[in-house]
Amino acid sequence: MMKRTNAPLAGVRIADFTIHAAGPYCTHLLSQLGAECIKIESRTRPDAFRKPHAVYGRMQAATFDQVSANKLSVRLNLKQAEAVALAKRLVAVSDVATESFRAGVMNRLGLGFEALREVKSDIVLLSLSSCGQSGPDSHFAGYAPLFGAWGGLGWMSGYSDGPPVEMRHVMDHSAGLHAAVATVAAMHQRRRTGLAQHVDLAAREVASAMIGDALVQASAGMTPVRPGNADLGMAPHGVYRTAKPDRWLTLAVRNDDEWGKLLQVLCRECSDVRFATAQGRLKHREDLDRLVSYWLATCDADAMAGRMQEAGLCAHVSWNMQDIASDPHLLARQALVEVRSPDIPPRLAVGAPGRFGGTDDVGIRRLTPTLGQDEDYVFGELLGLSSAQRSDLEAREIIY
Amino acid sequence: MAAMGADVVMLEPSGGSPLRHAAPLLDGTGDSALFTYLAVGKRSQVCDLDSAEGRLVLERELVHADILIDDTPLRDRARHGLDPALIGARHPGLVHVSVLPFGASGPKANWDGEEINLLHAGGEGFLLPNGLSHELFPDRPPLKIYGHFAGYQGGTMAALAALTAWWAVPVAGGQYVDVSVQDAVLSVGAFALQRLGDGSLEHRTSRRFRYGGVFEASDGYVELLTLEDRQWHGLVDLLGRPAWAEEESLSDPLERSRRGDEINGHVREWMRRHPVEEIVRRAQELGVPAAKYRTPMEVTQSEHERARGLFARSELESGGSVEVLVAPFQFRCSLLPGGGRVPALGEMDAVVLA
Numbered sequence: 066m067m068k069r070t071n072a073p074l075a076g077v078r079i080a081d082f083t084i085h086a087a088g089p090y091c092t093h094l095l096s097q098l099g100a101e102c103i104k105i106e107s108r109t110r111p112d113a114f115r116k117p118h119a120v121y122g123r124m125q126a127a128t129f130d131q132v133s134a135n136k137l138s139v140r141l142n143l144k145q146a147e148a149v150a151l152a153k154r155l156v157a158v159s160d161v162a163t164e165s166f167r168a169g170v171m172n173r174l175g176l177g178f179e180a181l182r183e184v185k186s187d188i189v190l191l192s193l194s195s196c197g198q199s200g201p202d203s204h205f206a207g208y209a210p211l212f213g214a215w216g217g218l219g220w221m222s223g224y225s226d227g228p229p230v231e232m233r234h235v236m237d238h239s240a241g242l243h244a245a246v247a248t249v250a251a252m253h254q255r256r257r258t259g260l261a262q263h264v265d266l267a268a269r270e271v272a273s274a275m276i277g278d279a280l281v282q283a284s285a286g287m288t289p290v291r292p293g294n295a296d297l298g299m300a301p302h303g304v305y306r307t308a309k310p311d312r313w314l315t316l317a318v319r320n321d322d323e324w325g326k327l328l329q330v331l332c333r334e335c336s337d338v339r340f341a342t343a344q345g346r347l348k349h350r351e352d353l354d355r356l357v358s359y360w361l362a363t364c365d366a367d368a369m370a371g372r373m374q375e376a377g378l379c380a381h382v383s384w385n386m387q388d389i390a391s392d393p394h395l396l397a398r399q400a401l402v403e404v405r406s407p408d409i410p411p412r413l414a415v416g417a418p419g420r421f422g423g424t425d426d427v428g429i430r431r432l433t434p435t436l437g438q439d440e441d442y443v444f445g446e447l448l449g450l451s452s453a454q455r456s457d458l459e460a461r462e463i464i465y
Numbered sequence: 466m467a468a469m470g471a472d473v474v475m476l477e478p479s480g481g482s483p484l485r486h487a488a489p490l491l492d493g494t495g496d497s498a499l500f501t502y503l504a505v506g507k508r509s510q511v512c513d514l515d516s517a518e519g520r521l522v523l524e525r526e527l528v529h530a531d532i533l534i535d536d537t538p539l540r541d542r543a544r545h546g547l548d549p550a551l552i553g554a555r556h557p558g559l560v561h562v563s564v565l566p567f568g569a570s571g572p573k574a575n576w577d578g579e580e581i582n583l584l585h586a587g588g589e590g591f592l593l594p595n596g597l598s599h600e601l602f603p604d605r606p607p608l609k610i611y612g613h614f615a616g617y618q619g620g621t622m623a624a625l626a627a628l629t630a631w632w633a634v635p636v637a638g639g640q641y642v643d644v645s646v647q648d649a650v651l652s653v654g655a656f657a658l659q660r661l662g663d664g665s666l667e668h669r670t671s672r673r674f675r676y677g678g679v680f681e682a683s684d685g686y687v688e689l690l691t692l693e694d695r696q697w698h699g700l701v702d703l704l705g706r707p708a709w710a711e712e713e714s715l716s717d718p719l720e721r722s723r724r725g726d727e728i729n730g731h732v733r734e735w736m737r738r739h740p741v742e743e744i745v746r747r748a749q750e751l752g753v754p755a756a757k758y759r760t761p762m763e764v765t766q767s768e769h770e771r772a773r774g775l776f777a778r779s780e781l782e783s784g785g786s787v788e789v790l791v792a793p794f795q796f797r798c799s800l801l802p803g804g805g806r807v808p809a810l811g812e813m814d815a816v817v818l819a
Contacts, residue, residue, distance in 0.1 A: 073633035090655075098629050117718075129662060131655045178797070198797070202769040205749050210678070211756040214688040217764040219679075221611035223598055229686050229758040230594045230608065231679050233672070238653035239614075240793075242621050247794040249628040250469050254799070256632075263797040270775055270793040273764055275614050277502035277790045278489055283761035284776070284788040285491045285498070294581065294609055297488030302581060304590070304606035313606055315590065317579035374576050381582040383591045383607055385668070386661040389651060394573040400648040401658075412662035415655040418648070419562075419626035420570065422549070423640025424633050 070426035072099025077252070080152070080159040081105060081136065082176075085113045086209070086234065087268055088165035088193045089132040090241030095161075095248065096135035097417050097428055103159070103443055104136040105152060106436060107143070107465050115436065129409050130433040137439035142465040147458065149175045154448050157184040160255075161248060163191040168203040178263045189251045190263045193244050197267030207268070209236035216272025221279055225293045232272065239275070240268035300346040301327075301357040304383060307366035313383035314366045316357070316373070318346075326376045330369075331360050399428070406432050440464065466532075466624055467506040468792040468801055474526060474813065475504065476512035481810040485782075494783040496807070499613075505779045505789050506805035510813040514545035527552070531634075532560045532627045539565070539575055549641040559639040560630040564623035568645030578646070583615040587650025588657055595672045597679040607669060618653050619646030675725030679758070680733055685741040686758035689732070689748070694718065699751035703744075704735050777803025 077100040081092045084106060096102040106112055114130035139155075141148040153176070156162045162181055164171050171177045171192070181188050192198055195207035196215070213219035213232030222230040244266045251262040273280060279289035296302040302317045318324050321343055328335055335356075339349045346353050361369070366382045373380035382388065390413050395401045402416040409432060417428040444450045444464070458464040467473040475482060484500045491498055510526065513519035514537075523546055527533060537547050546552075549569075552561055563569045566578035567586070584590040585607070594608045626642040633640070651658070657667045677690040691697045697718070701710040709731055714720045721728060736744065741757045748755035757763075764770060765788060773795070776788035791803030 071637075073629045073637070090653075094625065094652075098625075127659065127663065129659065131659050196769065197773055197795070200769040200772040205756075206752065206754045207756060208690050208692065208754055210688045210690055211754055214686075214756040214758045215764075217759050217761045218611060218614075219688065220686075220758045220760050222608070223594065224602055224605065224608060227594075227598050227601055228679050228681065230598050230610075231596050231688055232610070233592070233595065234656040235589050235610075235614075235618075235650075235653045238655065239618060239621075242618065242625065242649075242653060243793050246621055246625045246628060247469075247792075247796070249625065249632060251796060252632065253628065254796070261798065264794055265797050266794040267773070270770070270773075270790075273770070273775065274790055274793040275610070275617055276612055276761060276764075278499040278612060279761040280765055280776075280790055281498040281501050281787050282489055282491065283765045287492055289489065289761050291611070294606065296579075296581070299579070302579075304581065304585070304609070306606065313585075313591075315582045315585045317581050319579070374573075377577065379577050379579045379582050381576075381578060381586045383585040384588055385591050385666060386588055386657045387666055389588050390658065390661060394567065394571040395648070395651065398568055398571040398643075398645065398648065400568075400645065400651060413658060414662075415652050415658060416648075418622050418644070418652060419629075420568070420643040421626070421630065421640060422553075422642065423630070423637050 070099050070430070071424050072426040073421060073424045074099035075426070077101070077161065078159040079103065079161040079163060080155045082162065082164040082166070083193065084110065085165060086132070086237035087240040087244070088163055090238045091191070091193065091244040091248070092136070092163055093132040093134065094242065094245045094418055099424075099426060100161070102136045103155065103439070104133065104138045104434065105141050105155070106138065107140050108436070109142065109465070111436060129404065129412060129414070131414055133433040134404070134414065134429045135431055136434055137443060138434035138437055139440050139443045140437040140464050142462055143174050143176075145463045146175075147463045151444075151448065151463070152176060153181070153184045155443070156181050156188060158447055159185070159188070160252065161189045161191065163193065163248070165193040167206055168192070168194055168196070168198045182261045186261060187255050187259055188261045189248060189255055190261070191244055191248045191266065192263065193240065193266045193268065195268055197270065198265045209233055209268075212236050212240065212268040212272045215269035216275070217279065218272040218275045221276050221289065221291055223291050223293070225291050236268070236272060240266065240271040243271050243274070295350060298347070300343075300350040301353050303354055305358050305361040307361055307364050307369070309366065312366045314361055314364070314369055315381050315383055317379040319379070323378055326378055327373070330372050330376045330378065333360060402429060404429060404432055437464070466627070468803070470801070473507040475507050475509050475808070476523060476526065477509055477810060479511050479513045485810070491781075491787075494781060494785065496781045496783050501779070501781060501787065501807050502789055504807050507808055508813050509808035509810055511811035514547070520546040524555075527556050527559060530559060531631055532562065534562045534564065534623060534627060536564050538577070539569060553639065553641055557638050558634060560627055560634065561639065561641045562623050562627045562630070562644060563641070564619055564644040564646065566646050568648060569643040580613050580615050581609050583619070583646045583650060584609050586647045587615060587654060589615075589650055589654045592657065592667055592669050592672050595669045596674065599669050599673070603670070615646055615650045618649040619644060622649040622652070675722040676728040676732070678729070680736040682736045682739055682741040682744055687736060687741055687744050687755055688758060689753070689755045691753060696753055697721065699748070699753040702751050703748050703753055704732070707731065774800070774803070779804050780806035782807040782809055
């Protein structure tokens with residue numbers, strides 16, 4: 066049995082049916098915050114990271130799976146009615162259930178919201194899907210790049226003269242993050258009302274939420290334009306080449322004061338009257354970008370970012386993951402934590418989603434479970450199944 | 466938080482939040498589309514923390530507040546009465562969430578950052594664009610995601626921290642939580658760190674689907690991605706079962722990945738001859754994940770989004786109204802009302818003084 070912790074969500078139990086990216090990230094966040102998360106998979110329906118995904122270039126299962134860390138694992142073959150009955154018993158002793166099947170599948174399995182509410186009158190059910198539980202497209206399947214395409218974020222991202230850009234895992238995980246917020250909000254509502262709630266998160270709507278301002282423009286009859294790296298309110302603003310190959314410096318200058326600081330840091334004078342005001346710099350941003358690119362082309366990006374920050378400018382090197390893994394700041398904040406196990410050599414993982422001053426035990430407490438490793442606790446202790454019953458269920462491929 | 470029913474009071478300086486004038490602006494009225502999106506349903510109280518009167522307003526608000534969310538730079542906090550320890554001592558039941566570009570602790574806590582800096586500080590900026598955009602423009606700088614993606618991850622993480630700490634109030638009392646936008650970007654980009662741990666340093670040149678991705682159709686762009694075998698077989702059907710796709714060796718996913726460029730070449734050629742809507746409709750019928758790259762106008766006018774009530778009419782500060790996205794989630798047992806109005810600066814001042 067898991068040790069009860071002092072984390073903020075300690076005592077909250079989640080029956081987690083999600084297996085692909087967005088849902089598991091949501092429940093991973095909640096588990097980092099202290100919830101006990103029971104991951105329900107099967108040999109035929111394992112988490113995405115237990116399988117190779119050649120289309121991503123991943124030719125074998127992941128050795129460490131960030132989003133499965135902290136979770137307990139049980140096997141249930143939901144194609145079998147007895148497994149569905151066990152799943153309901155598990156939901157009955159949980160506070161939250163999470164699922165990311167295509168809309169309608171949970172109902173067909175006998176695990177829809179009404180069925181779960183019958184066994185747990187105040188259940189919070191999170192359904193996380195591409196297009197939501199209602200509407201004409203609700204049966205559409207999709208992954209992160211499709212969410213971005215449907216939601217408009219993909220269209221608005223890209224070079225101004227190029228095609229739209231596909232979103233990757235950050236889109237999945239952003240959907241999971243929003244789902245976590247909505248789930249905790251529903252828990253508060255349950256605490257206040259004693260009633261069940263069905264949270265319906267459509268990942269494509271999360272992508273739309275990322276372009277909320279452009280959607281307001283569209284509603285007002287305007288046609289928002291894809292800005293690339295430009296900003297409508299700041300110039301210079303962009304990603305600039307520096308002396309080392311593929312070492313880019315990001316820079317955002319917000320006002321006249323910062324423009325003056327930039328000239329000081331670069332030891333430059335600028336007599337071009339077009340750039341004397343913020344309005345002028347915005348109007349002539351392309352010429353300005355060429356000038357700033359010329360100024361920065363021979364600099365050391367890392368040293369320059371430090372000097373700019375000291376001067377009060379918004380600058381940062383475009384970091385790859387190795388840069389991030391070596392960053393004393395992220396390590397000091399425990400945004401990066403080292404994880405290890407007998408099977409896993411020391412490696413870095415992403416830490417807790419916030420530094421909590423009043424509750425501890427927030428973060429990663431255990432690593433990726435093997436499939437079904439926590440059935441003694443879940444099926445034995447929580448559901449009260451005997452060893453003989455479990456053996457029988459395994460033999461009949463209900464626990465499978 | 467406001468969309469979910471919280472009574473959110475924006476404590477603004479006497480000149481108003483800079484967001485009130487932030488681009489993009491609406492033609493004609495000059496309203497900030499960004500501020501409209503972010504401020505609908507909130508209230509406004511002038512609270513100039515450089516003055517004693519303003520700090521008194523803050524104290525009055527905190528007496529009744531459950532949660533304080535603050536993005537004041539660290540160097541200004543003490544003189545603005547926003548020191549976490551002092552606030553915690555005066556308001557022991559309050560959840561105080563700090564959300565800053567690089568967080569409130571650590572060697573870079575005083576660093577400043579805008580969206581473009583933070584997307585790159587968190588690792589995702591370096592990895593964009595991938596796929597077709599990178600193929601077309603391999604020598605261009607990395608590209609940011611539109612708008613405030615990094616900032617919104619930080620903001621949503623702050624909301625999660627706030628609601629979570631509030632959940633623990635009956636047991637632990639109020640507390641201070643330090644959230645960082647950089648941390649949040651790294652968190653949603655965790656997969657790239659996981660790949661690093663597996664010995665693979667991701668780069669936008671190599672982080673691409675071996676096949677699938679963005680395709681130009683005859684009248685727009687399509688996203689297509691087949692991860693499962695059954696989806697691949699559906700794609701072969703969609704393409705009309707051409708001889709190249711029925712080759713036996715391509716039934717092996719590893720072989721398909723090895724020959725991804727060749728597959729994409731065939732798919733591109735086919736896509737260019739067909740209209741987007743037809744491709745997507747047929748693809749979804751066949752169980753092939755495909756979507757149209759929709760413009761903002763198409764999103765606002767979409768039958769699906771309208772059926773789901775994603776937008777609600779809201780009043781602009783200048784008068785008139787627009788539709789504003791309510792929230793990217795629904796509570797099916799108690800629907801969110803949405804809508805409301807953009808608060809005028811200091812609309813609550815008279816109420817408080819009274």
